[in-house]
Ligand SMILES: Nc1ncnc2c1ncn2[C@@H]1O[C@H](COP(=O)(O)OP(=O)(O)OP(=O)(O)O)[C@@H](O)[C@H]1O
């Protein structure tokens with residue numbers, strides 16, 4: 001359970017990345033979505049004790065990320081958006097050294113490392129220099145570290161960016177198997193829908209929408225998305241409206257394109273704009 005209250009982050013140059021944000025997270029997997037620069041990474045870095053907030057608080061399982069930072073680090077694992085591999089160390093070294101540093105007994109490290117590496121299909125390259133792996137494989141090494149960690153709360157900042165479709169499936173299924181709380185950022189709508197129990201959209205450092213995907217889609221009450229020469233929303237040059245199926249049939253005759261509503265439509269109608277911008 002994570003409780004964020006009136007969180008503010010103002011960087012040294014005056015940029016306000018998180019703007020009086022309050023949020024309770026308690027679902028097993030939560031996806032945080034938002035445009036480039038929305039404040040996702042800043043929020044994740046504060047929650048994972050890597051960045052000091054300007055004001056406000058974050059409490060994780062009863063522990064304050066500023067006052068109890070050391071205790072918080074014992075129960076979390078975090079993968080940053082930009083990861084740097086230790087050049088000559090192998091994937092196996094990465095995972096086992098990480099578990100060692102976290103204090104897992106030596107007798108358990110071998111097995112836990114193997115399990116995580118196999119799950120992400122990295123067992124075959126476990127003894128290669130990590131620097132010689134592809135960018136996507138390097139990302140998966142870090143996901144393996146997080147899933148092997150046994151942490152109560154795991155933060156992953158865009159773990160699947162740049163991964164091929166099969167690798168993305170591997171990452172999702174390994175995350176779904178974990179029993180801890182997972183907070184993940186992504187730009188992929190499909191992923192948010194498949195993976196999470198709850199989505200949170202942030203924009204300009206504030207929460208715009210929070211809820212379950214099905215519950216949020218239910219707000220449209222059977223309406224569909226119509227794109228054409230006129231519409232209630234102008235997004236990326238597209239005019240968009242949400243209309244009943246009966247009205248949609250008439251609009252098709254006038255050249256409109258009709259689509260099923262998706263998560264993106266929730267964001268558009270909530271004022272968050274399009275994530276595809
Ligand atoms: N070190 C920094 N100094 C000053 N401003 C920063 C710094 N880091 C981030 N920002 C600003 O804070 C805002 C939020 O950035 P952040 O990296 O949290 O966004 P994001 O949602 O993770 O974006 P992306 O989807 O591109 O990863 C942006 O306006 C960014 O320019």
Ligand SMILES: [Mg+2]
Pocket residue numbers: 040041042081157
């Ligand atoms: Mg980011």
